[in-house]
Amino acid sequence: MKILTLYYSATGNTEKIADVITKKLRELGADAERKDITPYNTRQNEIDLSPYDAVIFGFPVYSWRAPREAREWLYTLDGRNMKCSMFFTYGGFIIHPAHYSTQQILEKQGFTVVSSAEFLARHTFNLGGWKAMEDRPNGSDCEVAEEYAERTYRRFTGEDNGILQDLEKTEYTEEFLDEIEKFRFKILTQLPTREGAECSLCGICEESCPSGAMDAETGEADPEKCTACLACVSKCPEDALKINDMKGSWEYKLNIENISVDEMNKKKSRIYL
Numbered sequence: 001m002k003i004l005t006l007y008y009s010a011t012g013n014t015e016k017i018a019d020v021i022t023k024k025l026r027e028l029g030a031d032a033e034r035k036d037i038t039p040y041n042t043r044q045n046e047i048d049l050s051p052y053d054a055v056i057f058g059f060p061v062y063s064w065r066a067p068r069e070a071r072e073w074l075y076t077l078d079g080r081n082m083k084c085s086m087f088f089t090y091g092g093f094i095i096h097p098a099h100y101s102t103q104q105i106l107e108k109q110g111f112t113v114v115s116s117a118e119f120l121a122r123h124t125f126n127l128g129g130w131k132a133m134e135d136r137p138n139g140s141d142c143e144v145a146e147e148y149a150e151r152t153y154r155r156f157t158g159e160d161n162g163i164l165q166d167l168e169k170t171e172y173t174e175e176f177l178d179e180i181e182k183f184r185f186k187i188l189t190q191l192p193t194r195e196g197a198e199c200s201l202c203g204i205c206e207e208s209c210p211s212g213a214m215d216a217e218t219g220e221a222d223p224e225k226c227t228a229c230l231a232c233v234s235k236c237p238e239d240a241l242k243i244n245d246m247k248g249s250w251e252y253k254l255n256i257e258n259i260s261v262d263e264m265n266k267k268k269s270r271i272y273l
């Protein structure tokens, strides 16, 4: 059975889980491949899914959903009744709308979604001073990823005939979630900057930018396109790009999400079948 894992990962967490899943699928006897669809250019040409029997999609959660560019790209795919699964990495806050909203898109595109999973992972904004899920994904998260790969594989092969059922339906509309996305960007993050830093103009920031926002020459991101995924900040080999200091918004974020650090740390990665 040929399985393709397509993943989007600006700072490496989702990629780490995609690696564990791919390795496990191969151990189970699948012909498993993975493809990184994070850089802007990888999503400009249509991806031919016809050689594959099933697909797994892996995304980080951005403002309660899959990243905007990833959602837009999903709408370009033709599912042809193919079986698929999805998984998410997230920094410990609200997650359930991500599963629900992505399932809706995948079904609309003609996929049959057989399972889903969520994995705790270091929050991207720790790069700006937050303290969410610093050491995740850890060994137990990776064990859940292996179990997810195994159970999903059984659904792909038909040994288990089930499809995804135990998802919580979100009460949030897509319009409301669009507002959350804009709100987050206005209050928490500014644009990455390399002001005052040495830079050899290697171009990695521009190549790795998922939204085509970054200009390596000027070191500036287009405010209309930048989603503050921080791929440029985390991939810069010279540590020349920085995000604004976000330490001040950490307590504020815990307050608006009505959660304590202890409660966050107790969360576990989980599988939905």
Ligand SMILES: Cc1cc2nc3c(=O)[nH]c(=O)nc-3n(C[C@H](O)[C@H](O)[C@H](O)COP(=O)(O)O)c2cc1C
Residues within 6 Å of the ligand: 008, 009, 010, 011, 012, 013, 014, 015, 059, 060, 061, 062, 063, 064, 065, 089, 090, 091, 092, 093, 094, 095, 121, 122, 123, 124, 125, 227, 228, 229, 230
């Ligand atoms: C713009 C943005 C928005 C985010 N929104 C959320 C969120 O709503 N809830 C959450 O728990 N984590 C959120 N995160 C954290 C990421 O989901 C988490 O760090 C993820 O593992 C990053 O994956 P990656 O390393 O593969 O890019 C957000 C990160 C970014 C950059």
